[in-house]
Amino acid sequence: MAHMHNHHEPEGADLADAAKATLERAGEQWTAMRASVFEALAGFEKPASAYDIADVMSKSQGRRVAANSVYRILDLFVGANLARRVESANAYVANAHPNCMHDCIFLVCDKCGQTTHIDDDRLTGAVRDAAKGAGFSPERPVIEVRGRCAACAAN
Incomplete structure (x- = not known):
């Protein structure tokens, strides 16, 4: 989880x-x-x-x-x-919580453009670790998942 x-x-x-x-x-x-x-x-x-x-x-x-x-x-x-x-x-x-630092995960709806920001430190931590393992120094990971929001997927 x-x-x-x-x-x-x-x-x-x-x-x-x-x-x-x-x-x-x-x-x-x-x-x-x-x-x-x-x-x-x-x-x-x-x-x-x-x-x-x-x-x-x-x-x-x-x-x-x-x-x-x-x-x-x-x-x-x-x-x-x-x-x-x-x-x-x-x-x-x-940023709805500017006092909190997290890497970005955006869920972007290709149909309506709605974008949802979620925080998942395990996922973004794994991305940072993978980058470091490849000899790369990540500074600002941004993950974008393109697809359809629940409302558009239902239509």
């Missing part, structure tokens, strides 16, 4: 507060722009690209927000564990 984690996952303002505290512990400032990017990212039901986030922010702020600025902030967020990158989609999801 896999070693799974169940976390209390903050939402809304509590999630933004957890993200802010995590970023500040990393020695970074929680600016208005960073707060806006996180709020927009957390508002998506599916992984969002920097362009998706910039579009939402531009509409809500009544001014153009450049995707390049959003990319820089998303890179910071990934490094600080506030967001996760879905590599195959070049998109991001807000």
Whole structure:
């Protein structure tokens, strides 16, 4: 049986507060722009690209927000564990438990795009061990499983 984690996952303002505290512990400032990017990212039901986030922010702020600025902030967020990158989609999801470090396992639905993040330390530990056994130093394992979510598989 896999070693799974169940976390209390903050939402809304509590999630933004957890993200802010995590970023500040990393020695970074929680600016208005960073707060806006996180709020927009957390508002998506599916992984969002920097362009998706910039579009939402531009509409809500009544001014153009450049995707390049959003990319820089998303890179910071990934490094600080506030967001996760879905590599195959070049998109991001807000990390629902930014205080907890885990390697990523994403279940990506090819039909609707829904992406679920799960934690399984035994599986990701085995991937890290296999990489080390091959003389490779893993830094950020990301596992993506493509297929159909339960809702799409039923249709």
